[in-house]
Amino acid sequence: xxxxxxxxxxxxxxxxxxxxxxxxxxxxxxxxxxxxxxxxxxxxxxxxxxxxxxxxxxxxxxxxxxxxxxxxxxxxxxxxxxxxxxxxxxxxxxxxxxxxxxxxxxxxxxxxxxxxxxxxxxxxxxxxxxxxxxxxxxxxxxxxxxxxxxxxxxxxxxxxxxxxxxxxxxxxxxxxxxxxxxxxxxxxxxxxxxxxxxxxxxxxxxxxxxxxxxxxxxxxxxxxxxxxxxxxxxxxxxxxxxxxxxxxxxxxxxxxxxxxxxxxxxxxxxxxxxxxxxxxxxxxxxx
Amino acid sequence: xxxxxxxxxxxxxxxxxxxxxxxxxxxxxxxxxxxxxxxxxxxxxxxxxxxxxxxxxxxxxxxxxxxxxxxxxxxxxxxxxxxxxxxxxxxxxxxxxxxxxxxxxxxxxxxxxxxxxxxxxxxxxxxxxxxxxxxxxxxxxxxxxxxxxxxxxxxxxxxxxxxxxxxxxxxxxxxxxxxxxxxxxxxxxxxxxxxxxxxxxxxxxxxxxxxxxxxxxxxxxxxxxxxxxxxxxxxxxxxxxxxxxxxxxxxxxxxxxxxxxxxxxxxxxxxxxxxxxxxxxxxxxxx
Numbered sequence: 001x002x003x004x005x006x007x008x009x010x011x012x013x014x015x016x017x018x019x020x021x022x023x024x025x026x027x028x029x030x031x032x033x034x035x036x037x038x039x040x041x042x043x044x045x046x047x048x049x050x051x052x053x054x055x056x057x058x059x060x061x062x063x064x065x066x067x068x069x070x071x072x073x074x075x076x077x078x079x080x081x082x083x084x085x086x087x088x089x090x091x092x093x094x095x096x097x098x099x100x101x102x103x104x105x106x107x108x109x110x111x112x113x114x115x116x117x118x119x120x121x122x123x124x125x126x127x128x129x130x131x132x133x134x135x136x137x138x139x140x141x142x143x144x145x146x147x148x149x150x151x152x153x154x155x156x157x158x159x160x161x162x163x164x165x166x167x168x169x170x171x172x173x174x175x176x177x178x179x180x181x182x183x184x185x186x187x188x189x190x191x192x193x194x195x196x197x198x199x200x201x202x203x204x205x206x207x208x209x210x211x212x213x214x215x216x217x218x219x220x221x222x223x224x225x226x227x228x229x230x231x232x233x234x235x236x237x238x239x240x241x242x243x244x245x246x247x248x249x250x251x252x253x254x255x256x257x258x259x260x261x262x263x264x265x266x267x268x269x270x271x272x273x274x275x276x277x278x279x280x281x282x283x284x285x286x287x
Numbered sequence: 288x289x290x291x292x293x294x295x296x297x298x299x300x301x302x303x304x305x306x307x308x309x310x311x312x313x314x315x316x317x318x319x320x321x322x323x324x325x326x327x328x329x330x331x332x333x334x335x336x337x338x339x340x341x342x343x344x345x346x347x348x349x350x351x352x353x354x355x356x357x358x359x360x361x362x363x364x365x366x367x368x369x370x371x372x373x374x375x376x377x378x379x380x381x382x383x384x385x386x387x388x389x390x391x392x393x394x395x396x397x398x399x400x401x402x403x404x405x406x407x408x409x410x411x412x413x414x415x416x417x418x419x420x421x422x423x424x425x426x427x428x429x430x431x432x433x434x435x436x437x438x439x440x441x442x443x444x445x446x447x448x449x450x451x452x453x454x455x456x457x458x459x460x461x462x463x464x465x466x467x468x469x470x471x472x473x474x475x476x477x478x479x480x481x482x483x484x485x486x487x488x489x490x491x492x493x494x495x496x497x498x499x500x501x502x503x504x505x506x507x508x509x510x511x512x513x514x515x516x517x518x519x520x521x522x523x524x525x526x527x528x529x530x531x532x533x534x535x536x537x538x539x540x541x542x543x544x545x546x547x548x549x550x551x552x553x554x555x556x557x558x559x560x561x562x563x564x565x566x567x568x569x570x571x572x573x574x
Contacts, residue, residue, distance in 0.1 A: 162474055163498070163518045163550055187449060190477020196550060211450070211540075231450045231540045239547075242566045253498075253518045253552035257564045260526075261548050263450055263483060265540035277544045279529045 004221030006131035007041050007138045008176055009034075010146030012184045012210030012230065013108055034142075034215050035069055037227050041217060042103035042138040045074040050101040054083045054117050055109030055144035062107045089121030098126045103138040106145025108184075112155050114148040115172055124174060131176060139176060143184045146210060151178040152202050154194065162193020166250035170198065177218065179272050180206045186233060187211045199237040200245035200256050206272055207235030216270075224270040232268075236260040236275055291508030293418035294328050294425045295463055296321075297433030299471045299497030299517065300395055321502050322356055324514050328504060329390035329425045332361040337388040341370045341404050342396030342431035349394045376408030385413045390425040393432025395471075399442050401435040402459055411461060418463060426463060430471045433497060438465040439489050441481065449480020453537035457485065464505065466559050467493045473520060474498045486524040487532035487543050493559055494522030503557075511557040521549040523562055 011034055039047060051066040053059035063080035070078045081097050083089050098104065104127065106114060118124050130137045139149070147153055153173030162168065181198045183191050186209035199207040208216070211230030218224045226232050237243070242257040262277050264270060269278040298321055326334060338353040340346035350367035357365045368384050370376050385391065391414065393401060405411050417424045426436070434440055440460030449455065468485045470478050473496035486494040495503070498517030505511050513519050524530070529544040549564050551557060556565040 163520075163552075187480055190479070192477070192479035193474055196548075229540065231542075233450075242564070244566075253516065254550055255518075255552050255555055255566050257549045257551075257566060259548040259550070261483075261546040262544045263541055263546070264544075265450075265542050268542055277529070279531075279542050279544060 004132055005135045005137070006133075007136070008131070008149060008218040008221070009038055009041065009138060009140035009215055010149055010177075010182055010184075010208070010210060010218070011140065011142040011215035011228070012146065012186060012212050013143035014212055032069060032072065034213065034228050036073055037215070037217060038103060038105065038138060038140045039070070039073050039075060041136075043136055046077065047075065047102035048077045048100050049075055049079070049103045049105060050097050051078065051080045051105045051107065052083060052145075053080065053107040053109070055111060055113050055148070056107050057109060062109070066105065066107065083117045083123070085117055086121055089118050089123040095122055095126065098123050102136065103140060106139075106141035106148060108143030108145060111144035111147040111153060111173070112171055114144060115153065115174060119172060119174060127174070128176065146184050146215070147182050148173050149176040150180055150182045151175040152181050152198070152205060154181060154183055154198055157194045157197075162197055163254050165197070165245065165248045165252050165254055168194040168197045168201075170201065177221065180208055182208050182210065184210045185212055187230065192233070195233075195235055196256070196259065197245070197254065199235045199259070200243050200254060203237035203240055203243060205237070206275070207237070209233035209235070222272045224272065226264050226266055226268045228266065231263055231265045234262040234264060234270060234277075236262070238275060291419055292422045292424070293420075294423070295418070295436060295505040295508070296325055296328065296425060296427035296502055297436055297464075297469055297471075297495070297497060297505070298427065298429040298502035298515070299433065299473060299499050300430035301499055319356060319359065321500065321515050323360055324502070324504060325390060325392065325425060325427045326357070326360050326362060328423075330423055333364065334362065334389035335364045335387050336362055336366070336390045336392060337384050338365065338367045338392045338394065339370060339432075340367065340394040340396070342398060342400050342435070343394050344396060346394075349396075353392065353394065370404045370410070372404055373408050376405050376410040382409055382413065385410050389423065390427060393426075393428035393435065395430030395432060398431035398434040398440060398460070399458055401431060402440065402461060406459060406461060414461070415463065433471050433502070434469050435460050436463045437467055437469045438462040439468055439485070439492060441468060441470055441485055444481045444484075449484055450541050452484070452532065452535045452539050452541055455481040455484045455488075457488065464508065467495055469495050469497065471497045472499055474517065479520070482520075482522055483543070483546065484532070484541065486522045486546070487530050487541060490524030490527055490530060492524070493562070494524070496520035496522070509559045511559065513551050513553055513555045515553065518550055518552045521551060521557060521564070523547040523549070525562060
């Protein structure tokens with residue numbers, strides 16, 4: 001994945017009012033400020049935007065909600081493409097939409113559904129190819145849609161049991177950002193521990209923890225800029241001096257030392273390959 | 288606080304079954320393995336142990352529970368001293384108990400009650416004096432009782448709003464461990480963010496995040512050994528290269544870079560002054 005020309009925008013999810021099971025209640029607020037960035041990166045109001053609510057168990061409502069949210073921002077060329085099976089990922093209609101899109105937006109829900117229904121299909125291949133080769137092509141995703149961008153994808157895991165080996169579950173993602181592990185709803189759901197365990201498992205990868213209403217614009221598959229009202233927590237395991245994850249039995253508490261953490265907020269930048277932070281000068285404006 | 292001869296044992300609290308408001312339900316399980324360490328450090332079964340349930344809103348039940356727990360371990364000389372006011376901290380009976388104790392054990396509850404009712408009183412002075420000068424004298428505390436040991440004490444704060452400046456509340460603690468900020472119930476209650484903000488406020492202090500059923504035996508006011516079934520998260524802010532906490536307005540998301548984190552578990556050791564971890568060799572037994 002060298003010389004990436006497309007743009008990736010993972011988003012930490014929206015405000016969830018604490019009612020996880022009732023997805024309907026989470027629909028009220030779609031992060032408009034963040035979506036405005038998505039539209040801008042995709043070329044503006046005339047961009048062809050395809051919303052994929054595959055992760056969701058209520059795809060119609062989620063699709064409608066994004067239609068409304070993008071319409072509010074003045075966009076007119078919006079399609080909802082609900083993929084429910086690998087076969088759905090091979091239809092001519094689906095491939096046409098993905099080929100013509102300036103931006104593909106993955107909704108929240110269950111990230112495993114995204115990789116189960118889309119991973120390895122023609123849609124996946126077109127997405128990877130266009131993301132690699134086309135300047136201005138945008139892949140955005142919120143919550144599950146952001147987590148699925150990684151190669152080593154967090155598919156689940158208990159926040160309260162974390163740091164006990166085996167508390168985090170990993171699965172194959174779409175591999176759009178192979179150097180990172182992405183977690184979302186990071187602050188409200190207390191997901192430090194599970195990201196730490198994920199980084200202990202894959203210390204050569206960077207761990208991103210995205211707060212709600214917060215995202216990153218990633219260019220060149222490498223240069224990240226924080227957008228939104230919250231923060232991005234970055235886990236750099238390259239400094240670890242001790243990490244017993246590999247040798248521990250399941251259910252045993254872990255030891256890891258000298259993990260480096262960055263807390264970044266709006267407009268701060270991060271270079272994945274160099275593992276380098278560029279923080280915003282104090283006087284800079286909010287973007 | 289140089290040349291400390293006493294022993295400090297902060298404990299992360301017990302298993303809370305997720306019912307925070309109903310303190311009664313949290314009483315079923317008192318961390319026996321950890322209490323066994325407390326008894327051992329205090330000199331064994333014949334030690335005079337004084338339980339102080341001042342932080343609790345149900346001191347009689349909490350006191351009874353500790354009486355039972357210590358009795359189970361074979362201890363016979365256990366007193367419960369419930370301090371409800373600064374005046375209670377000056378009675379001859381109270382001072383006599385504290386003077387004769389081999390171990391004082393602070394219960395959980397609200398840590399501000401401990402410093403409000405005991406801070407600056409004769410009990411506080413005797414505790415500090417004996418802790419400083421008497422080998423084998425033990426001060427233990429669980430949850431609120433552990434948090435109150437610090438000088439800069441976390442008195443409250445929202446876990447879900449953390450990393451937004453002003454989400455954590457600080458107050459004066461008992462100053463028994465002036466180089467540290469202590470937080471408890473660390474994993475289950477997702478308190479990474481508030482400890483990070485506390486360390487951003489006081490980057491010269493070490494932040495300890497104690498999981499439930501987990502504690503540290505601290506000797507010389509400096510040498511920490513992890514005990515119990517969970518983990519201790521250590522925040523070292525001395526490596527920070529950027530920290531805008533001082534200049535940010537309340538309600539603004541923070542930026543901090545190059546925070547060092549250690550995740551320690553049973554028998555791992557930490558030297559506060561040297562900021563140095565000594566992790567357990569793989570083959571060592573559980574203590």
